Amino acid sequence: MIENDIAVQVRDLRRTFGSFVAVDNISLRVEKGEIFGFLGPNGAGKSTTIRMLCGLLKPTSGGGSVAGFDILSESESIKQSIGYMSQRFSLYDDLTIEENINFFSGIYNVPRQKRAERKDFILSISGLHERKEELTKNLPTGFKQRLALGCAVLHDPSILFLDEPTSGVDPMSRRNFWKLIYDMAGRGTTVFVTTHYMDEADYCGRLALIYRGKIVAEGTPADLRLRFMKQDVLEIPVDRPVEALESLEKEGLESAIFGSALHVVVDDAATEIPRIERILSAANIRAGKIEKILPSLEDVFVALIESS
Amino acid sequence: MSILRVKAITKKEFIQVGRDTFSLLMAFLMPVMLLVIFGYAITLDVNKIRTVVYDQDKSSESRELISRFRDCGYFTVEAYLDNHLDIDSNLDSGNAFAAIWIPRDFSKKLQARIDSPIQIILDGSDSNTATIAQGYILAITEEYNAKFRGVRAVPLVDARIRVWYNTELKSRNFIVPGLIAVIMSVIVALLTSLTIAREWERGTMEQLISTPVKTSELILGKLIPYFVIGLIDTLVAIGMSVFLFDVALRGSIVLLIALSSIFLFGSLSFGIFISIISKSQVLAAQMAMIGTFLPAFLLSGFMFAISNMPKPLQVLTYAVPARYFVSIVKSIFLKGSTLTMIGVEALLLVIYAVAVFMIANRKLAKRIM
Numbered sequence: 078m079i080e081n082d083i084a085v086q087v088r089d090l091r092r093t094f095g096s097f098v099a100v101d102n103i104s105l106r107v108e109k110g111e112i113f114g115f116l117g118p119n120g121a122g123k124s125t126t127i128r129m130l131c132g133l134l135k136p137t138s139g140g141g142s143v144a145g146f147d148i149l150s151e152s153e154s155i156k157q158s159i160g161y162m163s164q165r166f167s168l169y170d171d172l173t174i175e176e177n178i179n180f181f182s183g184i185y186n187v188p189r190q191k192r193a194e195r196k197d198f199i200l201s202i203s204g205l206h207e208r209k210e211e212l213t214k215n216l217p218t219g220f221k222q223r224l225a226l227g228c229a230v231l232h233d234p235s236i237l238f239l240d241e242p243t244s245g246v247d248p249m250s251r252r253n254f255w256k257l258i259y260d261m262a263g264r265g266t267t268v269f270v271t272t273h274y275m276d277e278a279d280y281c282g283r284l285a286l287i288y289r290g291k292i293v294a295e296g297t298p299a300d301l302r303l304r305f306m307k308q309d310v311l312e313i314p315v316d317r318p319v320e321a322l323e324s325l326e327k328e329g330l331e332s333a334i335f336g337s338a339l340h341v342v343v344d345d346a347a348t349e350i351p352r353i354e355r356i357l358s359a360a361n362i363r364a365g366k367i368e369k370i371l372p373s374l375e376d377v378f379v380a381l382i383e384s385s
Numbered sequence: 386m387s388i389l390r391v392k393a394i395t396k397k398e399f400i401q402v403g404r405d406t407f408s409l410l411m412a413f414l415m416p417v418m419l420l421v422i423f424g425y426a427i428t429l430d431v432n433k434i435r436t437v438v439y440d441q442d443k444s445s446e447s448r449e450l451i452s453r454f455r456d457c458g459y460f461t462v463e464a465y466l467d468n469h470l471d472i473d474s475n476l477d478s479g480n481a482f483a484a485i486w487i488p489r490d491f492s493k494k495l496q497a498r499i500d501s502p503i504q505i506i507l508d509g510s511d512s513n514t515a516t517i518a519q520g521y522i523l524a525i526t527e528e529y530n531a532k533f534r535g536v537r538a539v540p541l542v543d544a545r546i547r548v549w550y551n552t553e554l555k556s557r558n559f560i561v562p563g564l565i566a567v568i569m570s571v572i573v574a575l576l577t578s579l580t581i582a583r584e585w586e587r588g589t590m591e592q593l594i595s596t597p598v599k600t601s602e603l604i605l606g607k608l609i610p611y612f613v614i615g616l617i618d619t620l621v622a623i624g625m626s627v628f629l630f631d632v633a634l635r636g637s638i639v640l641l642i643a644l645s646s647i648f649l650f651g652s653l654s655f656g657i658f659i660s661i662i663s664k665s666q667v668l669a670a671q672m673a674m675i676g677t678f679l680p681a682f683l684l685s686g687f688m689f690a691i692s693n694m695p696k697p698l699q700v701l702t703y704a705v706p707a708r709y710f711v712s713i714v715k716s717i718f719l720k721g722s723t724l725t726m727i728g729v730e731a732l733l734l735v736i737y738a739v740a741v742f743m744i745a746n747r748k749l750a751k752r753i754m
C-alpha cells in the first residue's frame with residue numbers, strides 16, 4: 078500500500094493539548110532523498126509535528142507512515158530507521174565527545190566492526206578530532222549541533238529529522254551546518270528539517286509553511302515565489318522603522334520590518350511609491366530611496382501569514 | 386533485550402556518577418557517616434540510665450534486685466525514695482529517667498512462689514532510650530527470675546522486645562544491623578530516584594526515547610551501577626558493624642549478602658519508579674525521602690518497636706519492605722538465622738522487588754505524553 082519512494086506521508090494529523098490545538102489536521106508527503114523544510118514562527122507547531130512523526134508523541138487524530146511504518150502502531154520500528162535531533166541540545170554535557178559517540182553507538186547497536194569508522198566519520202564532520210576528550214559542555218553551540226547531528230546519524234538512518242538545528246547558532250556555523258545537511262542528502266538520506274529562519278527556506282528542496290498549527294503553503298521555493306507573489310515588493314530605508322510601519326499599516330499597506338528598512342507589498346509600484354512618500358513625510362519619518370526588489374521567501378511568508 | 390545497549394547505558398551511568406561529586410558523597414560518605422553518627426550517638430546515651438528507687442519492701446530479696454540494676458553498669462541509682470510522690474517529681478524534673486517501685490509484699494509473694502510484680506516507670510519522651518532501657522530491665526529481671534521464679538516486671542510500657550537475642554545487653558547490637566537496612570533503602574532509592582528525572586530535566590530523555598532502546602534495557606542499564614554501589618555500601622556497613630562496633634555476625638555472610646542484593650534490587654526499582662513518575666529531580670528526591678526514609682526510619686522497627694505502635698501503624702508496617710529487611714539483618718546478625726528461619730521475609734522481599742521492577746517498566750513509556 079505504501080509506495081516505495083515515499084519517506085513520510087501523513088493525513089489529517091492533529092494534536093491538541095487540552096483545548097489548545099497545536100497541530101490542526103495537517104497532511105504531508107515527503108519523498109525519499111528530499112530535503113524537506115518545515116517552516117514557521119515560534120509556537121506554530123513544528124516540534125509537535127516532528128515529535129508525532131518520530132513516534133514520541135501520540136497524535137490526537139489522523140495518522141500516516143514514516144519509513145513505511147505506521148506512526149500509531151509501529152513507532153518502535155520507526156525508531157530503528159530514523160535519526161532525530163531534538164530542538165534542545167540533548168547530548169550528555171558531563172560526558173566527553175568520544176563518550177557521547179560511544180554511548181549512542183551502543184544504543185543504536187552499531188556493529189562492532191563499524192564503530193571505529195563511524196566514530197571517525199562523526200569526529201571529522203563535526204571537526205572535533207582534536208577535542209574528542211573534552212567534556213561536551215565546554216563546546217561552542219555550533220560544534221555541539223554538529224556533534225548532535227553526528228550522533229543522530231550513527232546508525233545511518235534513512236530519514237533524518239532535525240528540529241531547528243540552527244537556532245542560536247552564528248551565521249557562519251549555520252552555513253556549515255547546511256553544508257552537512259546537503260552531504261547527508263547527497264548520500265541518499267531524506268532530511269526533514271524545521272526552522273524559524275525564513276532565510277533558510279531557499280536551502281530546501283521543498284517546503285511547507287506552518288502557521289498556528291495549519292499548513293498555509295507548500296511547494297518548491299521557486300514555486301512559492303511564483304504562486305504567491307504576484308505583487309511588487311518595495312524596500313524603504315527609514316530612520317524609525319516601528320513608527321513607519323504603524324503609519325503605513327494604518328493606511329492599509331501590508332508592511333514588515335527588515336532590519337532598518339521596511340518591505341511593503343503593493344499591487345503596482347508606480348502608483349504606490351508617491352503615496353508612500355506622502356504618508357511617511359506626513360508622519361515626519363525620514364525615508365531613503367524606495368526601490369522595487371525581488372521578493373524573498375520571507376516576503377512570501379509574511380504575505381501569506383498576513384492574509385491567513 | 387540487547388546486552389550491548391544495557392552495557393552502553395551502564396557504562397554511561399558509571400561515568401556520570403563518577404563525575405558527580407554529590408552522587409559520590411551520597412553513595413559512599415553518607416552511609417559511613419550515618420553509621421558512625423547513629424552507631425555512636427544511640428549507644429552513648431543509654432549507658433548510665435539515671436534511676437531512682439522506691440523500695441517499700443526493704444528485704445534482702447529487694448536489695449538484691451536493686452543491686453543487680455546497679456551493678457550491670459547501665460543504671461545509676463540517683464536516690465532512694467520513701468514516698469511514691471517523689472517518683473513523679475524526679476521524673477518530671479528530668480532528675481531521673483527510670484524509677485523502680487518495689488511493693489511492700491514483694492519478698493513475701495516471692496517466697497510464696499506467686500506472681501510478684503514490681504513497677505518500672507520510664508520517661509517515655511525519649512522513646513528510643515526507653516525502648517533500650519526496657520530491654521535491659523527485662524534481661525535483668527529474667528536473670529533474677531532464674532533464681533527466684535515468679536518475679537514479673539511490669540513497666541508502664543510493654544516491654545516484650547528484641548533484647549531476647551541481644552544477650553550481651555549492648556544496644557548497638559540491635560541498632561547497627563537495623564541501621565544497615567535503613568541506610569541501604571534510603572541511599573540507593575535516593576540515588577536512583579534522580580537518574581531518570583535528570584534525563585527529563587536536561588532534555589536528554591527526548592533523544593533517548595527517539596532511539597530503539599527498550600524500556601527494560603534503560604531501567605536495567607541504570608540499575609546496575611547503583612546496584613554495585615549499594616553492594617559496596619552493604620559490605621562496608623557489615624565490615625563497620627563487625628570491626629568498628631564489635632557486633633558479632635552469628636549467621637552466614639553469604640546469606641546476608643544474597644538477601645541484601647534482593648532488597649537492593651527492590652529499593653533501586655522503587656527509586657527508578659519514583660524517577661519515572663516525577664520527571665523532576667527535586668520532586669523525585671522529596672518523594673524518595675518520603676517514600677523510603679520515613680517508613681524505613683519510623684515503621685521498620687529499627688527505631689521504634691513495632692509492638693509499641695498504635696494498631697493502625699502496626700498494620701501499615703506490613704507494607705514497608707524495610708521492615709522485613711531490618712528483621713532479616715537482625716536475625717542473621719544476632720540469632721545466626723538460616724534461610725529456613727527467615728524464608729517468609731525473604732520471599733516477601735523477592736515479590737516486592739519483582740513487582741516494583743515490573744511496575745516501573747510499565748510506567749516508563751517511550752512517549753513524551
Ligand SMILES: Nc1ncnc2c1ncn2[C@@H]1O[C@H](COP(=O)(O)OP(=O)(O)O)[C@@H](O)[C@H]1O
Pocket residue numbers: 094099117118119120121122123124125126754
Ligand atoms: N506538552 C505540551 N503541553 C501543552 N502545550 C504544548 C505542549 N507542547 C507544545 N505546546 C504548545 O503547542 C504549540 C506549538 O508548539 P511547538 O510545536 O513546540 O511549536 P514550534 O516548534 O513551532 O515552536 C505552542 O503554543 C506550545 O505552547
Ligand SMILES: [Mg+2]
Pocket residue numbers: 120123124125164240241
Ligand atoms: Mg519547536
